Amino acid sequence: MKNIQNLIRKISELNAANLFDKDFLLTWEKSENDLKQILLIAETLKEMRDNNISPKVFDSGLAVSLFRDNSTRTRFSYSSAASLLGLSVQDLDEKKAQIAHGETVRETANMISFLTEAVGIRDDMYLGAGEAYMREFGDALTDGYNQGVLPSRPTIVNLQSDVDHPTQSMADLQHLIKHFGGLDKLKGKKIAVTWAYSPSYGKPLSVPQGIIGLMTRFGMNVSLAYPENYNLIPEVEKIAAKQAKENGGSFEITDSMNHAFKDADIIYPKSWAPYWVMGKRTELLRNNDHSGLKELEQQALAENAKHKSWEVNEDMVNLTKNKNALYMHPLPADISGLNCENGEVTNEIFERYRIETYKEAGWKPYIIAAMIFAGKFKNPSETLENILKRNQKRISG
């Protein structure tokens, strides 16, 4: 209880936070205080639930989910967050909707939002499209609200776009805070964000982009490693470099996994499809060019196969600080000898950190809930204070 009160006090001290009535699309658009507020609210909500205090603030209302790509973790995290706050999830399944009819985004956005508090969107397949879609959706909501169509402005939560995956990166950051004992303790820590081999292709860029775009905010030394031509969206790499400079950390790009792992406190190895492949793929998907897509897949897989050595194993971990850097992964991982022959990480190493990666994932529901909360309540610390006072139990009886 005392811990909860401390957390609320800290939130109340973050005067400049500016998340009310806003969407959460990119971490690098948000101020440091905005991010701190999300982290603190997430922690408060978790503490409340762990202490059987219900933070249900909505007596009714919808949390719309729109998944344009498969999802387990994020779907369940979103549902969990909605339930915790008192919202009913309604899925916008574009196959069952009239959207194919040529309905405009601005119309859909308004039509589903008359009693809606939050809209979670995953749209990560098409480079240049996901982020743009969310913006267009958000503009339509703002317009609908301003014109008196909507009684309030629902908050969009980016559940993964082509550019960023903020619910993942913020959950990861919360995990690091818990692991190292505070946000300030991350200053000067080295994190290796590296490509890793996978027998599949076409994995989105948003996770590594999200990580370098967030961890460069807090004075960390971020080492991004990938084989030649496996770069991320250039603009995002530039943002990371700029942020590192501004926040007293560093950012480097290397083509050596070993170099990145050297003395790292944290390792975040994950496969992705190179920027040029994602760009090409987007073009081919748009043109419905099936043979072109097949050809690209072959080409990309052949390219990947040249880099099977980009695997986390005992030798690699031995390069890290005290031979025991914290291993992170958004899951599911490609685990050599478990769900594939050669993958991102050996079974041995993954098993050692498996429970840690599960705990990492466990923050996501609370991060999402915090993003909705901050978007919907003007004065979050006051609202949390009131929740504490009313003392409604999550489980009664």
Place this chain on the structure above:
Amino acid sequence: MKNIQNLIRKISELNAANLFDKDFLLTWEKSENDLKQILLIAETLKEMRDNNISPKVFDSGLAVSLFRDNSTRTRFSYSSAASLLGLSVQDLDEKKAQIAHGETVRETANMISFLTEAVGIRDDMYLGAGEAYMREFGDALTDGYNQGVLPSRPTIVNLQSDVDHPTQSMADLQHLIKHFGGLDKLKGKKIAVTWAYSPSYGKPLSVPQGIIGLMTRFGMNVSLAYPENYNLIPEVEKIAAKQAKENGGSFEITDSMNHAFKDADIIYPKSWAPYWVMGKRTELLRNNDHSGLKELEQQALAENAKHKSWEVNEDMVNLTKNKNALYMHPLPADISGLNCENGEVTNEIFERYRIETYKEAGWKPYIIAAMIFAGKFKNPSETLENILKRNQKRISG
């Protein structure tokens, strides 16, 4: 607050309303007081929510949804209504159910209703089928309730049948009431319900039928216009004529869009597939006659193409009362130059009324909630009074 109390008082004065334990399938089966009660409850529920008073009356229970055709607006309206009243939506997806096994309707109806308060059904594809299905479903519920299988009689809400679309027409009526300042102000107003060109075919008849079946109840002058052979279900046209006579308005059928638009206060132009096409289509669908269906589609599209001039543009609007009749549409519209080359309405005209059509749609969640409410509470004004007294907040904190 005073407004809410006024609304509740008005509801309490509608003594003859008879909606308790009944389904809502066709507006023309309901008395004038029944319809007024729905409109007033809808408005009350909206006012309550707008004033942060939660009208949640169910602490648990299901709102079943059964969509046999695609839906965005109505699906979300139904979910929103369910959430507002405290019900959990459970979709009856016939593909994932055992219904293909030859399960009878009477059995399905009972099996899904042990803890169910409302069943929303959309079944508009087959002429002569949707309405019949809802009746059969309702009879089974009544039987199950009478025989002690069900603890209460769930209320069926017609979310669009082959005959009527009452949640649409009632939301439209509520929009008109707000626009013109009262139900009594609609007396003598001219509404043009007209066919309009669309590059697609097979659009249901239920919307225009719903509109002529409802607006002839309140002394309006209804002008129904369509090209030769594009008539609606003849029985419904007859009902509209009869109602107009009984209620001091008028009803005419014309084959001139211009004639209908002349001095109209309201224009409601919308494409539909003619009665004979829908009948033929039903037969072909039943016989799984794919080549026949393709042929019919070609024939119907060719027929449609002869009537491209049935488009709402500036010239057409200039025919209306003061050149600015209220444009209405259930959405999504076929908008020339926006989502099709030639459609029901020019982009310019649609844009002028776009926000109005969104507001029109915004009443649907409340109309649905009101239909459930009236079906489940014997004395709605008393129940609303109690909700007002208990003063539970929709958003707390």
Place this chain on the structure above:
Amino acid sequence: MKNIQNLIRKISELNAANLFDKDFLLTWEKSENDLKQILLIAETLKEMRDNNISPKVFDSGLAVSLFRDNSTRTRFSYSSAASLLGLSVQDLDEKKAQIAHGETVRETANMISFLTEAVGIRDDMYLGAGEAYMREFGDALTDGYNQGVLPSRPTIVNLQSDVDHPTQSMADLQHLIKHFGGLDKLKGKKIAVTWAYSPSYGKPLSVPQGIIGLMTRFGMNVSLAYPENYNLIPEVEKIAAKQAKENGGSFEITDSMNHAFKDADIIYPKSWAPYWVMGKRTELLRNNDHSGLKELEQQALAENAKHKSWEVNEDMVNLTKNKNALYMHPLPADISGLNCENGEVTNEIFERYRIETYKEAGWKPYIIAAMIFAGKFKNPSETLENILKRNQKRISG
């Protein structure tokens, strides 16, 4: 009210019940007191709801559903139970999830459970697989809980496996208790659990197995009848025989439907695919052997066709005690002349008992709710007592 208090008192007297933090997979793993507790809680929850007392104990949280086979009844029963207790259903649709990616069961189990209270699983297609899957899932949850990943241990409810269908058999038992006036009244009653003809094939074994595995616990005389080679899983037949011996009833296997029906108090005739067919089918499904599957289907249907006389008709019912044994069926039934030419039961007989079978099904939501309740509350009678005291209304207003 007095009845509810009596029920709660009875629950409080079942000291040895041991369901807290456990899954409910097989009735024969549970003690007699465990089963009695479930039955009494189910009855209490139903009485409470019937008296407008809300047993909502969760203010938020997920009830995950995972259906690997079609379902209507059980899906709606599960949803209803979840709603009654205050949980939001989130479906784990493996097609929309990342599970195809080679994600492990242990990972999925944890990823969906951070704020989850219950997981309902139907997995009845593959012999030897469903039960195993649920165990693996449960072990992962236990591990996740022990390792601090999960804040509590969600309860798995077996919604039908290859081995048992406990929510069905327990609902059936509750129906028998109500019909005969008490659990003790079942002692010495004869129940005929028999195969019956169906024009389809591949129906799971779990229902007849569930019935013989449960009814032999309470001193009933269970007569299991099927044509030669239509046996159930041998181990389950052995368990039934052993239990009958231990509990003062009897268990016999016969190849004569007439013999089983002779003087039966209860008849439970239902089609199933023989053990060897299910085994073969599992193998063929695993190998994706489509022609083999087609062949097996032909063979099995031809075999079935030899036993069309295994149909419940007037003559058969006349063999039973006072010519009016209670007919039971999990539904939907294959009804001769209604949804098939020849089936499990004549239309005449089915119609006579139809309402009874609906009431039988009506217990399932409460049985499921009771299983979740018993899994999540250490002291169910105390919790129920508190619910009674707080007197929250299910329907207010």
